[in-house]
Amino acid sequence: MQNGLMVLHGNRLETLTELVADWLQREPLSPLETETFLVQSNGMAQWLKLQLADALGISAGFQFQMPARFLWSAYRTVLGEDQVPRTSPFDKSRLLWRLYRLLPTLLNNDHFGPLRHFLADDVDGRKRHQLAERLADLFDAYQVYRADWLADWENGNDRLRQAQDRDAFDEFPSSQLWQAHLWRALLADMDDSKQGLSRSAIHRDFIAALTQQQQQGTPPPGLPRRLIIFGISALPQQALEALAALSQHCQILMLVQNPCQHYWADIVEDKQLLRRQLDNRKRHLTALPENRVNPLLAAWGKQGRDFIGLLYDHDDPESYRSAFQNQIDLFEHQEPQTLLQQLQQDILDLEPLPAPDQRPSLAIDGSLSFRIGHSPQREVEILQDELLDRFSNDPSLQPRDVIVMVPDIEAYAPHIDAVFGRLDRDDPRYLPYTLSDRSAGAASPLAQAVESLLHLPQ
Numbered sequence: 001m002q003n004g005l006m007v008l009h010g011n012r013l014e015t016l017t018e019l020v021a022d023w024l025q026r027e028p029l030s031p032l033e034t035e036t037f038l039v040q041s042n043g044m045a046q047w048l049k050l051q052l053a054d055a056l057g058i059s060a061g062f063q064f065q066m067p068a069r070f071l072w073s074a075y076r077t078v079l080g081e082d083q084v085p086r087t088s089p090f091d092k093s094r095l096l097w098r099l100y101r102l103l104p105t106l107l108n109n110d111h112f113g114p115l116r117h118f119l120a121d122d123v124d125g126r127k128r129h130q131l132a133e134r135l136a137d138l139f140d141a142y143q144v145y146r147a148d149w150l151a152d153w154e155n156g157n158d159r160l161r162q163a164q165d166r167d168a169f170d171e172f173p174s175s176q177l178w179q180a181h182l183w184r185a186l187l188a189d190m191d192d193s194k195q196g197l198s199r200s201a202i203h204r205d206f207i208a209a210l211t212q213q214q215q216q217g218t219p220p221p222g223l224p225r226r227l228i229i230f231g232i233s234a235l236p237q238q239a240l241e242a243l244a245a246l247s248q249h250c251q252i253l254m255l256v257q258n259p260c261q262h263y264w265a266d267i268v269e270d271k272q273l274l275r276r277q278l279d280n281r282k283r284h285l286t287a288l289p290e291n292r293v294n295p296l297l298a299a300w301g302k303q304g305r306d307f308i309g310l311l312y313d314h315d316d317p318e319s320y321r322s323a324f325q326n327q328i329d330l331f332e333h334q335e336p337q338t339l340l341q342q343l344q345q346d347i348l349d350l351e352p353l354p355a356p357d358q359r360p361s362l363a364i365d366g367s368l369s370f371r372i373g374h375s376p377q378r379e380v381e382i383l384q385d386e387l388l389d390r391f392s393n394d395p396s397l398q399p400r401d402v403i404v405m406v407p408d409i410e411a412y413a414p415h416i417d418a419v420f421g422r423l424d425r426d427d428p429r430y431l432p433y434t435l436s437d438r439s440a441g442a443a444s445p446l447a448q449a450v451e452s453l454l455h456l457p458q
Contacts, residue, residue: 001027001225005247006320007311009258010330011348013231016255017048019330020228021055023253029226036224037064040232042436043403048230050400067235068144071242072199075206077222078213089190090143090198095136096129102189103128111181139183144236147200153180154187163237203238210245219249229254234307244314258308260297261331262350265309267293297347338367376412380419388429399432409435410442 010016029035039045045064053059065073076084087094107116115131122128142150148161158180160170172180187195196202213220227250229243243252321328336342345351371386373379383404391397406412413435423430441447 001251002320002323003247003249003251004319005244005252005254005314005316006323006328007254007256007315007317008324008328008330009256009261010332011257011259011261011344012330012332013257014051015330015332016230016257017051018055019324020230020253020255021052024052024056027226032061033225034061034063036070036227037062038067038070038227038229038232039064040066043405044231046434046436047403067229067232067239071239074223074242074246075202078206078209078220079202084202085197088197088199088202089194090139092136092140095139095186096132098186098189099132099135100125100129102185103132106182106185109181112178114175114178135182138179139186143199144238147203147238150183150198150200153183156184200238203242207241207245210248214248223250226251226253228252231255231257233257234303235310237310240310240314254311256308256311258331259301259304259344259347260294260350261329261348263308263312264293264297264301264350265305265312267298267305267350293352294347294350295353296343297350338365340367343368377415377418380412380415384419384431387431391431409437410439413438413442 008016008019010019024035037045037048039048042064048064049059049062052062072084072088076086103115103119106112107119118131119127139150146163148166152159152161158172158177160172162168162170196205210220223246227243227246229252235243243254246252317328331348333348334341334345336345371379371382373382387402416433416435420431420433435443441451
């Protein structure tokens with residue numbers, strides 16, 4: 001099996017699924033060997049299982065994981081379980097309580113004036129807990145996205161290194177300098193044996209170990225021979241670096257749902273372009289015609305734009321193009337018949353917003369609609385009415401063909417149960433449903449009961 005990172009782009013998940021099914025049949029693993037998939041959610045995992053079952057006849061021997069959990073297990077496999085604990089002392093659940101204990105001891109220091117001002121009237125410690133929770137989440141994100149900042153701060157260099165140019169630095173506002181001092185205080189509060197167990201430090205050791213093993217020609221045991229990454233819309237640079245290092249020892253097939261067939265990693269929206277021009281002290285602030293891009297992609301695709309740009313830093317298509325008969329960009333064009341298809345086609349072709357007199361005359365067809373609800377409960381009720389209408393008008397539509405996305409599943413879960421769960425199974429309006437991506441505590445009635453008991457004094 002050929003090792004390396006292979007990245008294939010497509011604008012339809014169905015097309016990417018067909019490619020995965022074909023590849024699994026052409027390049028099968030050994031019998032009883034587990035196929036490892038990385039997906040961005042449990043909902044995506046369930047959808048992919050069903051699609052592969054339809055394509056292959058059975059969906060078995062597949063293991064689905066989230067990227068962060070897989071990478072941590074890979075760290076333990078390569079560096080040794082005795083060197084990397086199951087849970088890092090820098091995990092945000094542990095940082096929270098360490099920060100909660102540490103904050104009062106730091107407030108008399110001049111560097112922590114903003115924190116001292118915030119906690120001045122904290123009588124019962126509630127604001128301290130809220131602050132510790134936010135700071136733990138912040139440092140947890142820094143370990144993944146800005147490990148270079150933490151490395152500089154650890155060495156006493158209070159600066160903000162730029163992401164694009166590692167030799168350039170942004171201005172570090174004096175009101176935020178306490179972050180660097182707080183990170184050093186966290187490290188000083190830990191035992192020497194724990195200071196090197198942050199995700200960023202372990203990541204550096206992981207890359208170095210894999211590079212050394214490649215030079216020695218001794219692949220680390222315990223890693224999967226193949227890794228399939230499907231439908232993930234964004235990964236941080238640290239994760240891509242880890243995957244690129246892993247690809248030296250295993251085959252990694254990355255299927256990217258890319259809405260645009262052109263290179264769009266450097267597009268910006270109009271207000272961002274205007275800000276750049278203001279920063280350059282330009283007098284004429286009108287955007288040039290060549291800078292006009294699809295406004296939806298520019299405004300809503302920032303995270304995907306950065307992800308696509310990072311991918312090109314690790315991608316070498318010439319090394320695997322022949323394995324796919326030179327078909328590594330699987331973009332499908334269609335003649336728009338609906339309003340939604342027209343929007344998709346405009347994004348695919350990177351078309352700017354047409355002038356009012358040049359816009360296609362497409363009737364309101366229901367392919368894209370907006371509903372306003374005054375509460376989550378009302379939103380779910382509207383959703384139920386819409387789904388019942390769709391199922392009654394399209395007999396071929398199945399419940400498994402529908403996925404509903406919400407911004408916070410925990411907030412909507414009781415409303416979904418109240419609306420969809422109140423109907424008996426023999427009721428013609430009954431719709432089977434499952435809730436994905438819920439925390440274990442939120443999905444367990446016993447855990448909810450214990451939590452309610454603990455909150456009784458409040």
